[in-house]
Amino acid sequence: MSHPQRAAAFISDAERTTWHDETLWFVRQKRDKAVYGIPEFQQLRQLASDIKAHTLSRLDEYLEQFERNAQANGVTVHWAADAAEHNRIVLELIRKAGATSLVKSKSMLTEECHLNPYLVKNGIAVVDTDLGERIVQLREEAPSHLVLPAIHLKKEDVGETFHLHLGTPKGEKDPQQLTEAARQHLREKFLIGEVAITGVNFAVAETGAVVVCTNEGNADLGVNLARVHIACMGMEKLIPRTADLGVFTRLLARSATGQPVTTYTSHFARPAEGREMHIVIVDNGRTRQLGRPDFRNSLKCIRCGACMNTCPVYRRSGGHSYDFTVPGPIGAILSPNIDLHKHSSLPFASTLCGSCTDVCPVKIDIHAQLYKWRQLIGEQGELPATKKLGMKLLSSVLARPGIYRLGGKVAREGLRFLPHGLTHAQALNPWAKARELPAAPKQSFRDWYAAQVK
Numbered sequence: 001m002s003h004p005q006r007a008a009a010f011i012s013d014a015e016r017t018t019w020h021d022e023t024l025w026f027v028r029q030k031r032d033k034a035v036y037g038i039p040e041f042q043q044l045r046q047l048a049s050d051i052k053a054h055t056l057s058r059l060d061e062y063l064e065q066f067e068r069n070a071q072a073n074g075v076t077v078h079w080a081a082d083a084a085e086h087n088r089i090v091l092e093l094i095r096k097a098g099a100t101s102l103v104k105s106k107s108m109l110t111e112e113c114h115l116n117p118y119l120v121k122n123g124i125a126v127v128d129t130d131l132g133e134r135i136v137q138l139r140e141e142a143p144s145h146l147v148l149p150a151i152h153l154k155k156e157d158v159g160e161t162f163h164l165h166l167g168t169p170k171g172e173k174d175p176q177q178l179t180e181a182a183r184q185h186l187r188e189k190f191l192i193g194e195v196a197i198t199g200v201n202f203a204v205a206e207t208g209a210v211v212v213c214t215n216e217g218n219a220d221l222g223v224n225l226a227r228v229h230i231a232c233m234g235m236e237k238l239i240p241r242t243a244d245l246g247v248f249t250r251l252l253a254r255s256a257t258g259q260p261v262t263t264y265t266s267h268f269a270r271p272a273e274g275r276e277m278h279i280v281i282v283d284n285g286r287t288r289q290l291g292r293p294d295f296r297n298s299l300k301c302i303r304c305g306a307c308m309n310t311c312p313v314y315r316r317s318g319g320h321s322y323d324f325t326v327p328g329p330i331g332a333i334l335s336p337n338i339d340l341h342k343h344s345s346l347p348f349a350s351t352l353c354g355s356c357t358d359v360c361p362v363k364i365d366i367h368a369q370l371y372k373w374r375q376l377i378g379e380q381g382e383l384p385a386t387k388k389l390g391m392k393l394l395s396s397v398l399a400r401p402g403i404y405r406l407g408g409k410v411a412r413e414g415l416r417f418l419p420h421g422l423t424h425a426q427a428l429n430p431w432a433k434a435r436e437l438p439a440a441p442k443q444s445f446r447d448w449y450a451a452q453v454k
Helices: 003-011 012-034 041-059 059-072 083-096 110-111 115-122 131-138 155-165 174-190 220-223 242-256 288-290 298-302 306-310 312-317 327-339 355-359 366-379 383-396 401-417 446-451
Strands: 076-080 101-104 125-128 195-199 202-204 207-216 228-234 265-268 276-282
Touching: 003 012, 003 312, 012 242, 012 306, 012 312, 041 059, 041 298, 059 076, 059 242, 059 276, 076 083, 083 115, 083 195, 083 228, 083 276, 101 174, 101 220, 101 265, 110 115, 110 228, 115 125, 131 155, 131 174, 155 174, 174 220, 195 220, 202 242, 207 220, 207 228, 207 242, 220 265, 242 276, 288 298, 288 327, 298 327, 298 366, 306 312, 306 327, 327 355, 327 366, 355 366, 383 401
Parallel strands: 076 276, 101 125, 101 195, 195 228, 228 276
Antiparallel strands: 202 207, 207 265
């Protein structure tokens, strides 16, 4: 299914669509307030972008430096070319530890690799410990947002889910009561978890340490209670020095939720005595994206979700309509790199308004890359047949001034006399589902200009 087809199911519930839109815009406003309080914010954005550009230009060197320093700290480093290899490595580590259960903090990389279903299929019990992630896991849904994985759900939905799975009273929708129920439920899972998996927000080449940012402290609790810690990271998460980290931590939370900083910013450099720490570094298409000059900047992404919170298409169509781990504008850039045919509709899920680029904390030219993907999709013959035919007809008209002028005149006259029910029939004019056509002008700009010159 294409993005418009999946989005149709979401927008059919007008009340939920409006609520989703307003909620995310509220988060965007919080981001703006946090940004305006930092006079040097634009300089921080440029510095972060430059650091990332430098790192990507020497990614092979920094990866090797990171591996050396991590190994010197007593950490075992693994390399995975794709999602399948990542999953096999993680399963082998779990089995080697003799474990049958694990606790996992939020990790978009493991979602990208579909680790959870793979482990469950192989007899491993997986518990997501981030509250939002746990909610969608219980519902057997994918996250719909990078930072706010359950943002598509209302408190009534959560109450129903917890009643079904955690035994809370039917009809309970008080957030405090629901959070307490989740806390008690998850605490038990932490205590019996034999292996802890975390994502990685930043990896420091200079020290071989990884940094995990959370607001709930679940990553810290899981790692400190389990005997084995497995950190899964995309290879683009590197930064050169610890001194660079402060630039990104000042940008990340402000861009994501409007906070000055995440509640917990935890550094994991070496395993505690008698324990193990493993880092799995994953490619899964990243080197291919690195080799595309037009799209290399997308690897600067720090997964803050700011582009989603501001995007008028994402806010009104929901994250699940993208059918990709990373939804929204940045996901529409990353997804065709993984599977161009499957995700060919996503670069068109944008108005190209540029708001995503304006809020990106590392200055990724998102809207320009979306436009470039549209060109490549056309060149690769992945446009729908109707769009191909429409573009051919339009190009023929635009290439012939006489036909263009005649078409404009016919359209102006037709809009004045045809009934509204015909011009706005959804079967004939899907554009008019949520829009009103403007009143047709009496004359074209060309005719007006010719009259003015005379």
